[in-house]
Amino acid sequence: MRTHVVDHPLVAHKLTTLRDLDTDSPTFRRLTDELVTLLAYEATREVRVVTSEIVTPVAPTTGVKLASPKPLVVPILRAGLGMLDGMMRLLPTAEVGFLGMLRNEETLEASTYAERLPDDLSGRQCYVLDPMLATGGTLAAAIHFLTARGADDITAICLLVAPEGLANLEAALDDLAVPVTVVTAALDERLNDKGYIVPGLGDAGDRLYGVA
Ligand code: URA
Numbered sequence: 001m002r003t004h005v006v007d008h009p010l011v012a013h014k015l016t017t018l019r020d021l022d023t024d025s026p027t028f029r030r031l032t033d034e035l036v037t038l039l040a041y042e043a044t045r046e047v048r049v050v051t052s053e054i055v056t057p058v059a060p061t062t063g064v065k066l067a068s069p070k071p072l073v074v075p076i077l078r079a080g081l082g083m084l085d086g087m088m089r090l091l092p093t094a095e096v097g098f099l100g101m102l103r104n105e106e107t108l109e110a111s112t113y114a115e116r117l118p119d120d121l122s123g124r125q126c127y128v129l130d131p132m133l134a135t136g137g138t139l140a141a142a143i144h145f146l147t148a149r150g151a152d153d154i155t156a157i158c159l160l161v162a163p164e165g166l167a168n169l170e171a172a173l174d175d176l177a178v179p180v181t182v183v184t185a186a187l188d189e190r191l192n193d194k195g196y197i198v199p200g201l202g203d204a205g206d207r208l209y210g211v212a
Contacts (some may be wrong), residue, residue, distance in 0.1 A: 036086030
């Protein structure tokens with residue numbers, strides 16, 4: 001597993017306001033959207049392309065186009081939904097599938113409560129959207145779900161990750177042959193005893209959707 005912490009002053013600037021307790025929901029949604037677009041630029045560095053011959057108004061030339069099958073973007077409900085528009089801005093022709101995962105707040109175990117994905121993901125590059133990689137349980141379950149359907153290259157885009165979550169994820173994916181990359185705006189200090197990332201930004205879903 002590879003982790004890429006995007007080091008860019010605009011990412012750091014937007015993330016600082018996102019973390020701030022005084023940032024209201026509309027601003028939080030807008031900043032999430034902008035941050036995800038910046039992260040998506042890095043996350044798609046290895047998106048598959050094929051060469052394509054075109055003719056400009058001046059001369060024929062060779063360029064590239066996105067390869068088939070199209071990449072699949074998978075927001076994890078609920079909070080991953082707040083990252084979808086920011087991702088689709090860069091990959092407008094990608095397909096979108098949905099995974100609903102719940103974290104039991106006592107055991108911190110993840111379970112799937114909904115899925116809307118193609119049955120066959122053979123040869124698919126998948127971009128999983130999950131804002132907070134805390135214990136890593138949700139993301140590990142989502143990645144296993146996608147690879148069981150045939151996905152052969154997975155990139156997770158997370159606003160924040162905790163060191164414990166990265167370690168757990170790495171261990172959970174130990175037996176997986178499929179390459180997995182995590183792209184994030186920051187590697188935070190730790191998890192607290194409630195499974196929240198410290199310093200973090202609180203509950204991403206609640207802040208996105210204005211739940212007090
Ligand atoms: N989920 C969140 O929304 N925030 C955290 O800090 C951890 C998990």
